[in-house]
Amino acid sequence: xxxxxxxxxxxxxxxxxxxxxxxxxxxxxxxxxxxxxxxxxxxxxxxxxxxxxxxxxxxxxxxxxxxxxxxxxxxxxxxxxxxxxxxxxxxxxxxxxxxxxxxxxxxxxxxxxxxxxxxxxxxxxxxxxxxxxxxxxxxxxxxxxxxxxxxxxxxxxxxxxxxxxxxxxxxxxxxxxxxxxxxxxxxxxxxxxxxxxxxxxxxxxxxxxxxxxxxxxxxxxxxxxxxxxxxxxxxxxxxxxxxxxxxxxxxxxxxxxxxxxxxxxxxxxxxxxxxxxxxxxxxxxxxxxxxxxxxxxxxxxxxxxxxxxxxxxxxxxxxxxxxxxxxxxxxxxxxxxxxxxxxxxxxxxxxxxxxxxxxxxxxxxxxxxxxxxxxxxxxxxxxxxxxxxxxxxxxxxxx
Amino acid sequence: xxxxxxxxxxxxxxxxxxxxxxxxxxxxxxxxxxxxxxxxxxxxxxxxxxxxxxxxxxxxxxxxxxxxxxxxxxxxxxxxxxxxxxxxxxxxxxxxxxxxxxxxxxxxxxxxxxxxxxxxxxxxxxxxxxxxxxxxxxxxxxxxxxxxxxxxxxxxxxxxxxxxxxxxxxxxxxxxxxxxxxxxxxxxxxxxxxxxxxxxxxxxxxxxxxxxxxxxxxxxxxxxxxxxxxxxxxxxxxxxxxxxxxxxxxxxx
Numbered sequence: 001x002x003x004x005x006x007x008x009x010x011x012x013x014x015x016x017x018x019x020x021x022x023x024x025x026x027x028x029x030x031x032x033x034x035x036x037x038x039x040x041x042x043x044x045x046x047x048x049x050x051x052x053x054x055x056x057x058x059x060x061x062x063x064x065x066x067x068x069x070x071x072x073x074x075x076x077x078x079x080x081x082x083x084x085x086x087x088x089x090x091x092x093x094x095x096x097x098x099x100x101x102x103x104x105x106x107x108x109x110x111x112x113x114x115x116x117x118x119x120x121x122x123x124x125x126x127x128x129x130x131x132x133x134x135x136x137x138x139x140x141x142x143x144x145x146x147x148x149x150x151x152x153x154x155x156x157x158x159x160x161x162x163x164x165x166x167x168x169x170x171x172x173x174x175x176x177x178x179x180x181x182x183x184x185x186x187x188x189x190x191x192x193x194x195x196x197x198x199x200x201x202x203x204x205x206x207x208x209x210x211x212x213x214x215x216x217x218x219x220x221x222x223x224x225x226x227x228x229x230x231x232x233x234x235x236x237x238x239x240x241x242x243x244x245x246x247x248x249x250x251x252x253x254x255x256x257x258x259x260x261x262x263x264x265x266x267x268x269x270x271x272x273x274x275x276x277x278x279x280x281x282x283x284x285x286x287x288x289x290x291x292x293x294x295x296x297x298x299x300x301x302x303x304x305x306x307x308x309x310x311x312x313x314x315x316x317x318x319x320x321x322x323x324x325x326x327x328x329x330x331x332x333x334x335x336x337x338x339x340x341x342x343x344x345x346x347x348x349x350x351x352x353x354x355x356x357x358x359x360x361x362x363x364x365x366x367x368x369x370x371x372x373x374x375x376x377x378x379x380x381x382x383x384x385x386x387x388x389x390x391x392x393x394x395x396x397x398x399x
Numbered sequence: 400x401x402x403x404x405x406x407x408x409x410x411x412x413x414x415x416x417x418x419x420x421x422x423x424x425x426x427x428x429x430x431x432x433x434x435x436x437x438x439x440x441x442x443x444x445x446x447x448x449x450x451x452x453x454x455x456x457x458x459x460x461x462x463x464x465x466x467x468x469x470x471x472x473x474x475x476x477x478x479x480x481x482x483x484x485x486x487x488x489x490x491x492x493x494x495x496x497x498x499x500x501x502x503x504x505x506x507x508x509x510x511x512x513x514x515x516x517x518x519x520x521x522x523x524x525x526x527x528x529x530x531x532x533x534x535x536x537x538x539x540x541x542x543x544x545x546x547x548x549x550x551x552x553x554x555x556x557x558x559x560x561x562x563x564x565x566x567x568x569x570x571x572x573x574x575x576x577x578x579x580x581x582x583x584x585x586x587x588x589x590x591x592x593x594x595x596x597x598x599x600x601x602x603x604x605x606x607x608x609x610x611x612x613x614x615x616x617x618x619x620x621x622x623x624x625x626x627x628x629x630x631x632x633x634x635x636x637x638x639x640x641x642x643x644x645x646x647x648x649x650x651x652x
Contacts, residue, residue, distance in 0.1 A: 038648040050592075050652045057623030058647075059630055061640030079641075108640065 018321035019078035020114035020140075021066065021314045022105045022123045023301075024085040026265045031055055031087065033300045034063065058084040060105035062112065064297050068318040069289030071352025076321035079112055080293070080301060081105045083123055090122060090265065091244035098122060103135055110138040115326045118145040118317025121264040122242075128181050128333045143320065144330040145313030150185035151345045152312040153262045153282040155355040157190065157236060160258045160278060166235065174198040174234030176227070176248065177241030179206035182262060182283070185336030186238050187214065196220045198230055201241070210334070227251065236260075238282070239267035250274055261360075264311060270361065280358040280365060285315045288352030305364050309356040316344060322351045418479045420614050424538060425481040426607035427530060427614075428472050430589075431542075432485040433492050433601060434523060435469035438462075440487065441499050441515050448506045461552065468545050475538045489600035491589045495519070498581050509563050513575055516556035517636070518582045521629035522590075524550045526621045533615035553632075560636055572638060579646050583629070587650045590622040626650075 025031045028048065035055075036045045046054075062079045069075050083101040090098070102123040109117045117140055119127065124144035127134065134142060161168045171194050177183040178199035184206075191197040191214050199207050199221060207223040214221050224230045233252055237259040241248065246266040250259065253274065260282035261268045268279065287308040293301065302310050310318075320329055329344060330336065348354070358365045418424070442462035449455045469485070476483035487496055495514070502510035524546050531543030564571040589599065594606050608618050626647050633643040 035648050038645050040645075040649065043649060046648070046652060053617075053619035054623050054626070057627040058644065059627055059634070059640075061630075061634075061644055063641050063644060 017078055017112050017114045018076040018116070019066075019317045020062075020109035020112060020117045021078060021080045021120060021317060022083065022102065022109060022117060023080065023120035023314065024083045024101075024122060025087055026121070026303075027087050028052065030300070030303055033303075034082070034297070037295055037297055037300055038063070052086070055084060056086045056089070060084055060101050061108055064301070065294045066318075067292045067294075068287055068322065069291075070322045070350075071288050072322075072350070073289075074322055074351070075289075076318060078114060078318070078321065079109075080297070081108050081112075085122060087265070088245070099125065099133060103133060106142070107135045110135055110140045114140055116141045116143060116317050116320050118143055118314045120145065120311055120314045124181070124313060127328075127331050141326050141328050142331070143316055143328050144181060145311075145316035146181045146185060147330040147336050147340050147344045148285065148316035148319060148348060149182050149262065149283040149312030150189060150336050151341045151348070152285050152355050153182065153186050153238060153240070153260055154189045154341065155345075156260055156280060156282040156284075156358060157238065157258065159355065159358065160260075160280060161236070164256075164258060164278060166258065168193050168236070170195050171235040172196045172198065172232045172254075174200060174230065174237045174253070176200045176237065176239045176267065177263070178210060178223075179203045179334075180240055180242060181330070181333045181336060183238065183240040184210050184334050185341065186240060186262075188336065189338050189341055190236075190238075191219045191221070192217065194236070196222065196232060198222045198224060198232060198234060200224045200227060200230060202226075206334075233257075239263055241267050243267050246270060248272070250277075253277065264313075278365075279360045281360055283312045284309050284356040285312055285348065285353050286356040287315070287318075288354065304356065305359050306357050315348070315353055319344065319348045319351060319353055323347050418535075421479045421481050422603065423607055423610050423614050424479060424534065425476060425483060426602045427534075427611075427616075428476045428481070428483040429485060429601045429603070430599075431523075431527070431530075432469045432472045432483050433487055433489060434519070435465045435472065436485055437487045437492055437496055438515060438519060438523075439465035439469065440496070441511070441519075444500065444503045445508070445511050445515070448503055448508055448511070457555070464548070464552070468548070471541050471545065475541050478537060484601065484603065486600055490597070491585050491599055494585045495582055498578070498585075509560065509571070510574060510578060512556050512560055513578050514582055516553045517560070517575075517632050518578070518586065518629065520549055520553050521632050522586050522625040525624040525628035526590075529616065529620055529624050557632070557635055564637060568637075572642075575633075575636075575638070576646065583646075583650055586625070587622060587652075590618050590625065591652065592618050 025034060032045065032048065032051055035051060060081060060083045062081050064080050066078045066080050067075055083105045085098050085101055119142065124146060127142050128144055173190055173194040175183050175187050178187055179201035187197060187199060187210060197214065197219060199211055201207050202225055204225050211221040211223050222231060230252055233254045235254045235257050237250060237253055237257055239248055240262045243263060243265065247269050248267040249269050249272055255276040257277050259277045259279045261279065262282040286306060291308045291310065316329060439462045442458045442465060446455045446458035449458055473483050499511060499514050502514065527542045527546035531539050531546055534542055593608060611617055630643055630647060634640060
């Protein structure tokens with residue numbers, strides 16, 4: 001067998017797949033890195049122009065085997081399937097093509113015999129909206145993974161508030177993309193603990209529905225269909241909008257606001273002018289037991305400055321596979337509740353999957369609880385725990 | 400029946416067409432006619448190693464069909480006022496032909512099917528489909544119709560190949576991989592952005608590739624569509640997608 005085949009022969013057998021992860025690359029750089037791994041170290045990298053010409057033609061398919069280990073010693077085996085959506089084809093004009101790609105990727109997962117499938121990034125559209133987008137009946141279960149993403153976003157916000165010494169109960173929380181599944185889930189989890197919540201999204205009807213639910217619980221809510229309409233300067237911002245590229249420019253936020261970019265692709269424009277803001281990338285978890293790929297895509301498929309880190313949406317499928325809970329934990333839009341977030345947090349925690357150390361585009365936020373003890377303390381308290389205020393003020397800043 | 404096209408090379412001719420892009424179509428048609436003629440000779444050779452009389456008949460029928468496609472392309476050339484040259488000894492086509500004949504010499508029926516039905520047909524179906532979308536009038540219709548016919552007749556071959564793979568997947572995949580290295584390398588060089596190793600021996604003047612954009616084509620889309628079709632065909636045979644993707648990404652650019 002040619003070496004390209006032999007290198008995969010050592011991979012896991014397809015007959016006992018616990019999970020499949022469906023995703024797409026966030027940037028042309030990550031595309032280039034993926035193709036470089038596939039070509040092998042002995043071959044030169046493909047020229048960028050060549051990649052941009054050929055990549056859109058690649059049909060969705062498995063690109064590697066994945067193994068995740070629980071803190072309990074259990075393991076789950078799966079595959080990563082890429083939709084091969086070009087990173088610059090995420091806007092609305094390509095939506096039908098992209099849905100076709102995600103459907104094809106889902107068909108790959110079914111064909112591979114995966115028991116549960118997590119949908120990363122854009123691909124969650126397949127079951128956030130209408131379920132009939134899924135390929136025909138099969139025993140394969142699909143989850144958006146959004147509940148665990150919400151859990152890690154909320155945990156990240158709490159961690160930053162604690163380290164920064166912010167009183168969360170006196171804060172104004174702005175959620176951009178609040179009508180989405182992740183945004184609305186974050187609102188339900190955090191709104192009861194803040195002074196005021198501002199929900200921002202384009203769909204006014206969905207915003208009103210969400211706001212009405214929160215107001216019924218006595219929460220002060222403002223809604224806005226654009227950032228220009230926002231009345232109050234937010235101290236805490238969660239960016240969870242579906243954007244085609246990092247293009248969001250924040251204005252009217254408090255000078256030292258805590259800003260969580262939970263988007264994939266990232267929401268915030270690299271040109272955002274927020275000198276005093278504490279920005280971090282949210283929704284990420286770290287696997288204490290380890291994550292491995294065959295071929296070795298470590299640091300390529302999960303491009304983070306820490307090992308064994310992945311997005312919550314993908315981790316949810318792995319967590320459920322480790323727990324042998326093959327169920328559609330997250331489906332539809334707007335059903336993520338505090339109870340469900342607590343439930344997935346508990347399962348993840350049991351298997352040693354915790355909030356990842358925080359970082360932003362400039363690198364790790366070193367001073368924030370990278371030690372296991374501190375991290376564990378935080379994580380064991382979970383995202384639903386009462387806010388911990390005024391712990392200490394860290395020296396880090398968005399650089 | 401009168402032979403409409405020569406197998407061993409007709410001379411490139413001057414283009415006298417009123418159609419401004421005729422000289423580009425002339426070169427595109429030259430590749431298509433040569434590919435069809437080579438397919439016809441491949442099927443004729445395949446008939447000589449078939450054991451089953453039905454397979455012999457089918458191979459000869461395919462040979463006749465490919466010859467008919469070549470004739471149809473030549474006729475389209477005439478309609479736009481160009482004579483379409485052909486040359487199955489042109490550089491790239493000769494390499495492919497030689498590889499096919501090696502498999503014939505080894506009486507390796509499966510290898511012959513892989514070369515013709517999986518590799519060459521992937522490029523033919525995908526590129527004819529693209530050309531069919533942009534070529535004017537009946538020229539486009541002919542390309543589209545032949546693409547559809549080519550696609551239609553590979554199903555039986557895929558059944559044979561799937562059945563062979565089911566008996567022994569590893570030797571089958573190894574054979575396919577070795578053929579991939581040989582044939583697909585040549586095919587991707589044919590549709591590379593530029594001919595780095597000199598002329599292809601079919602273009603009537605300078606290389607047609609830089610001019611393709613004038614008729615709404617690019618080598619990138621021809622190559623992309625062809626490799627996509629190839630990957631999907633390999634999927635249908637049951638080869639692991641991650642393995643075949645590695646193969647394709649390792650091809651020369």
